[in-house]
Amino acid sequence: MNEGNDLSRLAAPLVASPPIPPTPLGELRRRAVRRTRRRMTAIGVAALVILIGAGTALGLSGREAPPVQVGTTPGTDVPGFDITIYLDPRITPAELAPIEHALVSDPNVTGLVYSTQADAYRRFECLFSRQPQLLESVQPTDLPASFSVDFVGGKGELIRLEGFGSAIGAKGYALPPGSQYAIPTTSFTIPPGGVRGGMVYATTRGGLACPITGTTLR
Amino acid sequence: MSDAVADPHPGFEAFYAEEHGRLVTTLLLATGDAEVARDATDEAFVRALQAWRRVQHMDSPAGWTYRVALNVVRRRARRAALERRLLAGRARPVATAVPAPAGEAWALVRDLPERQRTAVVLRFVADLTEAEVARAMGVSRSTVSSTLADAQRALGRALADDPEPSGGLRG
Numbered sequence: 001m002n003e004g005n006d007l008s009r010l011a012a013p014l015v016a017s018p019p020i021p022p023t024p025l026g027e028l029r030r031r032a033v034r035r036t037r038r039r040m041t042a043i044g045v046a047a048l049v050i051l052i053g054a055g056t057a058l059g060l061s062g063r064e065a066p067p068v069q070v071g072t073t074p075g076t077d078v079p080g081f082d083i084t085i086y087l088d089p090r091i092t093p094a095e096l097a098p099i100e101h102a103l104v105s106d107p108n109v110t111g112l113v114y115s116t117q118a119d120a121y122r123r124f125e126c127l128f129s130r131q132p133q134l135l136e137s138v139q140p141t142d143l144p145a146s147f148s149v150d151f152v153g154g155k156g157e158l159i160r161l162e163g164f165g166s167a168i169g170a171k172g173y174a175l176p177p178g179s180q181y182a183i184p185t186t187s188f189t190i191p192p193g194g195v196r197g198g199m200v201y202a203t204t205r206g207g208l209a210c211p212i213t214g215t216t217l218r
Numbered sequence: 219m220s221d222a223v224a225d226p227h228p229g230f231e232a233f234y235a236e237e238h239g240r241l242v243t244t245l246l247l248a249t250g251d252a253e254v255a256r257d258a259t260d261e262a263f264v265r266a267l268q269a270w271r272r273v274q275h276m277d278s279p280a281g282w283t284y285r286v287a288l289n290v291v292r293r294r295a296r297r298a299a300l301e302r303r304l305l306a307g308r309a310r311p312v313a314t315a316v317p318a319p320a321g322e323a324w325a326l327v328r329d330l331p332e333r334q335r336t337a338v339v340l341r342f343v344a345d346l347t348e349a350e351v352a353r354a355m356g357v358s359r360s361t362v363s364s365t366l367a368d369a370q371r372a373l374g375r376a377l378a379d380d381p382e383p384s385g386g387l388r389g
Binding site: 005006007008010011014015016017018019020022023025028029031032035 | 231234235238239240242243246247252255256259260263264265267268316317322323326327338339342343345373377
């Protein structure tokens with residue numbers, strides 16, 4: 001194919017000395033490290049959330065929310081559910097205080113543990129102790145601090161959820177009002193005000209080799 | 219005690235030095251866009267570096283890198299098309315010129331349809347086999363053969379009309 005040979009001939013000096021110079025190898029290495037770290041962090045956090053959670057958040061559609069159902073607190077016959085509120089890492093102590101106050105003073109909260117990023121990382125180390133590459137790629141600052149909350153009762157908790165949702169403030173993730181979340185033991189619907197400042201996942205406290213640790217507030 | 223630090227990716231530096239010029243030139247001639255060519259080349263080599271332990275043992279590490287780079291190009295093209303749709307014609311896409319001295323080679327292929335241009339530069343600039351071109355483009359080998367044949371006819375006609383490809387961008 002003469003035309004191909006023409007192209008090969010024309011391109012040969014470009015290949016030898018391209019008009020776009022190569023990016024320094026050191027820069028490529030840095031990008032590779034950043035990319036690997038981002039990927040592993042995403043995998044690690046997602047895996048951690050999945051392992052923490054008894055189920056996965058479902059149904060972020062905007063359809064009309066079905067009636068609220070509330071199951072029982074795991075291991076008991078008391079209606080209720082557990083959630084974890086993952087906090088935006090940029091949250092300030094002044095923003096954190098009213099959330100803690102709302103949870104501590106809520107009569108429907110029967111258990112409350114605040115886990116710092118260091119607590120979360122210790123649990124992460126436990127959960128992924130056999131994956132050194134993953135451990136190396138994730139730092140404590142990559143994991144969110146959180147409140148693990150046991151709620152008891154029926155529809156009231158959801159109203160309470162709305163209440164502390166507004167206390168959490170505007171930072172971080174937002175869960176759309178009407179989103180329905182389901183876990184093996186229960187399901188709940190995000191109330192009209194939405195829940196802002198954290199992601200809500202179901203949790204199981206017992207039966208795990210790497211329990212949730214932190215400061216027990218209630 | 220030696221100060222030497224073991225290279226965590228032995229062989230990659232040589233691979234990069236050997237293949238960079240060919241890949242970036244191939245992408246430049248396939249896309250006509252220097253910025254896309256540079257970004258896609260860098261992205262492909264970053265991914266090759268990340269997966270080097272696996273990639274270095276492949277039959278054709280270069281072929282794998284071309285495939286990754288073409289996927290990056292396609293993704294960027296889809297995003298650009300989406301942005302253009304969202305902007306609904308309010309902004310014209312900004313194309314970067316093919317830098318000198320690539321104009322002569324670009325003049326030879328720029329009027330080919332995208333698929334033919336990609337196949338031709340992969341075959342004759344990247345020097346991939348037809349089978350490797352097929353893998354890089356994600357099409358069958360017979361499609362590559364027919365695409366190259368079509369490109370050959372088109373180039374032949376263009377060269378008959380203009381036997382001296384110009385040294386720069388036309389139009």
